Amino acid sequence: MKHPYTLGQRLLTIDKVCVSYDRPILEAVSGTIDNIQREGMQQGQVVCLLGPSGVGKSQLFRCIAGLQRPTSGSVRLNGAQREVQPGEVGVVAQNYxxxxxxxxxxxxxxxxxxxxxxxxxxxxxxxxxxxxxxxxxxxxxxxxxxxxxxxxxxxxxxxxxxxSHFLLMDEPFSGLDPLAKTKVCETIIRVSMTNELNTIIVVTHDVESAIRIADTLWVLGRERNADGKLISGASIKEVYNLAEMGLAWDPDIESRKEFFEMAAALKGRFATL
Structure with a gap:
């Protein structure tokens, strides 16, 4: 079911972020998050960052948190022109x-x-x-x-x-049984709705849990050369607006065929990244 919403102020801008060491890790990663407004609700934003192991999710996590300066590009909050500073984005690590x-x-x-x-x-x-x-x-x-x-x-x-209303969560579903995952999903949704500006970015491998909680999915991946080999340097290859697709904010999402279709499509996409 598609719920009506509008977009307000720009909350986060990832602008052509590159991270390189002896080779490119991230290559021109760009993305934005805007304030989602739903009448009569404090909606908050939940974006899930997905991608295969080793693709560079942790590097992007650190850049968004202000814990690491990118080689080039920037991460900015609330429309500001300066880069994010350490402490402005809360970080919840796996071991709490x-x-x-x-x-x-x-x-x-x-x-x-x-x-x-x-x-x-x-x-x-x-x-x-x-x-x-x-x-x-x-x-x-x-x-x-x-x-x-x-x-x-x-x-x-x-x-x-x-x-300042921003929260990064690193693999919050790792090693949990189905009941525990459900409780974590409920917690994340609840936190997002305690303040209109609360913005949660979840880095995860768990496709199903991501669909349950997110309004937007970012899929990080790499290109392949003519021989089918992966090229160094990941960027956001797919953006899925679950709110626009009618797959956000539905407590019964797991009972819908669209849920299983989306999960299958994402897992298939992973194989190409």
Missing amino acids: PLFNHRTVWGNLMVAASKTSDTAEQARQRCLALLEEFEMVDTAKSYPLALSGGQRQRVAIAQQLLCS
């Missing part, structure tokens, strides 16, 4: 790193204090996210006492507190 010697509340306060004007403002922001994620009862717990799903939610909250 937290300060084990601090409680959940302590972890969040450390993050909130970096971007809050007063201690009271930081406290209110932390409390709001704990309530949003239904984790108020874990505030005094230490990370080692939490389940994997709880640690993930705390890590997401932590990064939202110290970033």
